[in-house]
Amino acid sequence: MKLIRLLLLPIVPVYYLVTWLRNLLYDAEIKTSKSYDFPVVCVGNLSTGGTGKTPMVEYLIKLLKADYKLATLSRGYGRDTKGFQLANVNSSATLLGDEPFQFYNKFKNDILVAVDEDRQHGIEILSALKKKPEVILLDDAFQHRKVKAGLNILLTTYNQPYFNDIVLPTGNLREPRTGAKRAGIIVVTKCPEALSDSEKASIEKRINPKANQLVCFSTIGYSTVVISSEKTRPLASLSKFTLVTGIANVKPLLSYLSVKNLAFKHLEYKDHHSFTAEDIARISENELIVTTEKDYMRLKKHEVLKSKLYYLPIVCHIDKASVFNEKVKNFVAR
Known part of the structure; x- marks a missing residue:
């Protein structure tokens, strides 16, 4: 597989150019993104593979569910259905996808769980419900730019940070590294528990965050x-x-x-x-x-x-939890 990806290296500039141009069109508002008058929080990544999005979404649910009516909206990867689906007692992983069904099983008494490939369409249906949510959490929608989330939380793993990677098909990035500029919070996930402050500082320097970007580090804790x-x-x-x-x-x-x-x-x-x-x-x-x-x-x-x-079970631990929580809560409150 590594050899095949290496042989595909000549395609990398083409993929880079296409994804860079797409982002440029959205940034210049030539292609339109829809904003909303209620809080929309997006959890996503630049790379393919697992970066810990599910534990992060669950962290946000626990953080906000006592104060707001929440809904999660996912693509529903791997499901056998198409279009909008709202989780109910008859739902299954086959109908919703693994992660949304997990959200429903754990939080069904507290939140709405929905899936739709078209996040804009999904938000419209959720907003039209009689008991509509006050906050929508988008799972894995960083590249779904038809929706302009008010707060983007970008995840990148400690072992494979986006700043050491290149775009597909030789690398694992879905878009160029510059996409990280859209994030309000960048979380380095799956860190070793003994990660030193000096190494955190070194990683943050490589990330080179903008003045308004918060960088945090998280670990996965197992039960x-x-x-x-x-x-x-x-x-x-x-x-x-x-x-x-x-x-x-x-x-x-x-x-x-x-x-x-x-x-x-x-x-x-x-x-x-x-x-x-x-x-x-x-x-x-x-x-x-x-x-x-x-x-x-x-x-x-x-x-x-x-x-x-x-x-x-697993749980997400964030090193600057109070700062992270305050930034999220302040955004939602606004």
């Missing part, structure tokens, strides 16, 4: 328990299990489990993998299965897995 539909168990009590993952970057999870000296084997699938009957039969051969919360949304419907399937 000490695993959860099923019926019970909760201490992670340390699992003597042997099979780990099933279908996420973009599994390295932090593997590192965490290894540090805990847990005995497990790993069945790894691609991000947003659609589990087949053959996959389920293979997975069900194991006595105890631990998976991510996102994968759990797709796997829990299979009766053959019900008594043996658990997920390991």
Whole structure:
């Protein structure tokens, strides 16, 4: 794969030019973006792959849900449906996509969860509801420039920061690095817990934020328990299990489990993998299965897995939490 991407290097200038020109047209208002008279917060990234958008959206939900009527709006990647869908008791990961279904399962009593490939269209429908939201959180919509979010939160990972990358197809960037200028907050995600202040300063210097941009650093914290539909168990009590993952970057999870000296084997699938009957039969051969919360949304419907399937929750920790929270809350309050 690396060789193929290297061979595609001559295409990089073409991709760069096309995406740069597209942004230029939006910046010059030749192509139009729609603004709204209520708070719209976008969580996104410049790169392909997992940067921790789901934990960040959940962080924002917990931060705001007590004070505002919230809605999340996602594309619904990997779903079998098209167009606008509003989550309800009959929804599933198949109808909504993994992450939106996860939001619904965790926060269905507090927020609205919707999906639509066209975020502008989705916002229009949400705004027309009788009980319309006061704040809309856009999941993975940084490049969806038909909508002009009032606050953009850009995520980039510690191991693969956007300033060390180039655009597709040889690199992983969806657009040139200059796109970072649209962000109000830049969060370096999946950092090691022992990240020093000097290294943070070095990274922030590479980012070179504008005066109005806040740079934060976050870590992913894993729970000490695993959860099923019926019970909760201490992670340390699992003597042997099979780990099933279908996420973009599994390295932090593997590192965490290894540090805990847990005995497990790993069945790894691609991000947003659609589990087949053959996959389920293979997975069900194991006595105890631990998976991510996102994968759990797709796997829990299979009766053959019900008594043996658990997920390991994660949470996002931000180093400048009070400053971050204040910036978000001040934007929403305005």
